[in-house]
Amino acid sequence: MAKLSEKTKARLKEERIVSFEEQCKKHLHNPVLKEGMASLFELFRELKMKPSWYYTGKYKCHYKKEPVVYFTVYSDNCFVRVATSSAEDNTKRVGINDYLRSLDDEMKTEFLSRIKHCDGCATIGKPHGCAPGFDVEIDGIVRKGICKNSLVYSVDNPTAEQFNWIEKFIFARRKYIEINAV
Numbered sequence: 001m002a003k004l005s006e007k008t009k010a011r012l013k014e015e016r017i018v019s020f021e022e023q024c025k026k027h028l029h030n031p032v033l034k035e036g037m038a039s040l041f042e043l044f045r046e047l048k049m050k051p052s053w054y055y056t057g058k059y060k061c062h063y064k065k066e067p068v069v070y071f072t073v074y075s076d077n078c079f080v081r082v083a084t085s086s087a088e089d090n091t092k093r094v095g096i097n098d099y100l101r102s103l104d105d106e107m108k109t110e111f112l113s114r115i116k117h118c119d120g121c122a123t124i125g126k127p128h129g130c131a132p133g134f135d136v137e138i139d140g141i142v143r144k145g146i147c148k149n150s151l152v153y154s155v156d157n158p159t160a161e162q163f164n165w166i167e168k169f170i171f172a173r174r175k176y177i178e179i180n181a182v
Contacts (some may be wrong), residue, residue, distance in 0.1 A: 020051035020059045023073045033078050036163035043167060066177045069170055081154040082169040096138060096151055102176050110165055111153055118147035
């Protein structure tokens with residue numbers, strides 16, 4: 001097989017990179033997902049947060065160089081993850097109590113309803129693998145075997161109500177970053 005020139009590799013990479021809006025228009029046909037993502041586009045414009053491509057079908061937004069939200073869009077599916085801390089902090093499971101203290105009771109209840117036990121997720125064998133889960137202290141209660149991937153607010157194919165929660169968690173994450181900026 002012939003080697004590709006650097007110029008050809010760069011061209012192919014550029015062809016793969018599609019804007020977040022284009023990716024959603026191309027792959028989302030469900031009216032709830034289309035409308036919800038359109039609402040998030042508008043929110044991002046207002047907040048001056050531009051989704052950036054980081055892998056095929058995957059995008060992220062930052063605020064003050066800290067991660068806020070990640071999106072995966074493909075074949076009429078959408079997966080949204082709102083960060084609770086920096087990626088490094090999430091791996092080490094620090095800062096989750098500080099983040100939860102910054103939420104109102106209703107948001108804290110919604111967030112805690114999504115925390116789950118590790119079921120041998122895809123991080124097995126990776127440097128910061130998850131299985132069999134971690135013991136995480138949340139609000140003074142030690143929860144055993146928690147999946148590190150559930151320490152973020154994540155939704156697969158959000159409903160209209162879940163898009164509202166996503167927006168609330170985006171604002172909460174930005175506020176948390178603002179308060180803890182060094």
